[in-house]
Amino acid sequence: MTRLRLVTALFVVAAVQTVAATTHEVSILSNRFLPEVVEARAGDTIVFRVVEGSHRLSAQEGLAISGLPSGRLSPGDQLELAVIDPPGEYFFLSDAEAGMRGGLQILDEAPAYTIDNRISAGWFNPAAAGQGLLFEYVPATNVLVAYWFTFDFSSGEQLWLVGSGTPSEGRATLEMLSATGGVMNASNPVDKPVWGELTVDFSSCERATAWFNASGAQQSGQIPLDRLYLTSLCEQDL
Amino acid sequence: MRTLIFCLIALASLPLQAAPALQTGLNGTWWNPDQDGQGFVIHLIPDSNQVFVAWFTFAPEGGSQLWLTGSGTLDQQPIALELTLTRGGALNSSSAPPVNESWGSAELSFSSCTAGRFDYAGASSGTISLERLTPVVDCTEGAGR
Numbered sequence: 001m002t003r004l005r006l007v008t009a010l011f012v013v014a015a016v017q018t019v020a021a022t023t024h025e026v027s028i029l030s031n032r033f034l035p036e037v038v039e040a041r042a043g044d045t046i047v048f049r050v051v052e053g054s055h056r057l058s059a060q061e062g063l064a065i066s067g068l069p070s071g072r073l074s075p076g077d078q079l080e081l082a083v084i085d086p087p088g089e090y091f092f093l094s095d096a097e098a099g100m101r102g103g104l105q106i107l108d109e110a111p112a113y114t115i116d117n118r119i120s121a122g123w124f125n126p127a128a129a130g131q132g133l134l135f136e137y138v139p140a141t142n143v144l145v146a147y148w149f150t151f152d153f154s155s156g157e158q159l160w161l162v163g164s165g166t167p168s169e170g171r172a173t174l175e176m177l178s179a180t181g182g183v184m185n186a187s188n189p190v191d192k193p194v195w196g197e198l199t200v201d202f203s204s205c206e207r208a209t210a211w212f213n214a215s216g217a218q219q220s221g222q223i224p225l226d227r228l229y230l231t232s233l234c235e236q237d238l
Numbered sequence: 239m240r241t242l243i244f245c246l247i248a249l250a251s252l253p254l255q256a257a258p259a260l261q262t263g264l265n266g267t268w269w270n271p272d273q274d275g276q277g278f279v280i281h282l283i284p285d286s287n288q289v290f291v292a293w294f295t296f297a298p299e300g301g302s303q304l305w306l307t308g309s310g311t312l313d314q315q316p317i318a319l320e321l322t323l324t325r326g327g328a329l330n331s332s333s334a335p336p337v338n339e340s341w342g343s344a345e346l347s348f349s350s351c352t353a354g355r356f357d358y359a360g361a362s363s364g365t366i367s368l369e370r371l372t373p374v375v376d377c378t379e380g381a382g383r
Binding site: 117120121122125127128129130131134136138139140141145147149150151152153154156157158159160162178179180181182183184185186187188189190192212219221223229230231232233 | 304338
């Protein structure tokens with residue numbers, strides 16, 4: 001206990017969010033770019049590889065991209081471009097063919113929050129007491145698991161759902177299952193039909209918004225979520 | 239005499255198998271692998287010296303889903319829990335405020351970072367051997383109380 005508190009206190013000082021830079025690859029074909037649109041952040045690198053044709057890359061007039069124009073590029077050549085321009089929408093062109101254009105979307109520098117195991121805690125909607133969601137992030141497999149303990153839409157009977165999904169930055173969409181047919185503390189077989197989907201978007205370690213879509217019940221809605229406890233984990237540097 | 243010494247050595251080595259300290263590394267999903275489709279989410283909360291347990295299961299007689307919540311303090315093993323049944327609410331709405339009622343009590347203990355035991359008594363009673371379902375992230379064995 002004492003040791004835990006001390007460790008937590010030490011980590012408060014070092015709560016720094018780091019975001020890994022990403023390398024994006026774009027293939028240049030004879031008359032098009034693949035993919036046609038790249039989403040990147042400052043600090044990322046874009047690697048253009050010429051597969052077919054002879055190209056000279058430039059930015060669309062009035063929207064300069066640092067590092068362009070390029071020299072003449074032939075099949076096998078590659079051009080590395082460091083992303084250093086401000087957030088916004090840019091276009092790169094090739095002189096190989098009129099209208100050969102790709103998009104570069106430079107996003108804000110960092111996502112609001114990236115899901116990690118600091119979000120593993122109890123969460124609830126302040127406007128709907130007596131029910132809630134428990135999230136657990138599993139680093140080994142990059143899976144977000146959610147347990148939702150609530151009630152049926154109309155009957156008021158207890159309902160619990162469990163689901164999992166793969167997060168991307170602060171967001172994950174989970175397929176939610178509703179287990180039926182079991183017996184408390186017994187090994188009777190349990191069916192797990194799909195109940196619907198839950199998308200959750202974490203804006204911080206302490207706030208999230210979830211949207212549910214119950215395909216069978218044809219009900220959907222939005223859940224504002226506050227973290228209920230274990231807030232000290234948010235201050236740890238993972 | 240030699241046997242006695244061996245016995246004493248055996249006794250002295252018992253603390254090596256001590257339960258793990260109550261730590262947030264124990265937090266996560268626990269279950270009995272023979273009972274697929276039901277289990278526990280356990281959260282130890284040092285900030286407030288509390289333990290929160292959600293038990294996702296079914297009615298003792300079978301059929302309907304049942305979830306119970308347990309709360310206790312983080313003082314010692316086994317952890318004593320009060321089990322509460324919440325009913326009468328509506329999904330993501332306060333239109334029908336749910337009502338809490340006592341369901342019973344339980345004792346939760348951990349013998350390692352991946353093994354535990356849940357003894358409950360209420361409308362039904364029993365013991366459930368628990369294994370951790372999700373991989374351990376950061377849990378230290380030994381040095382328990």
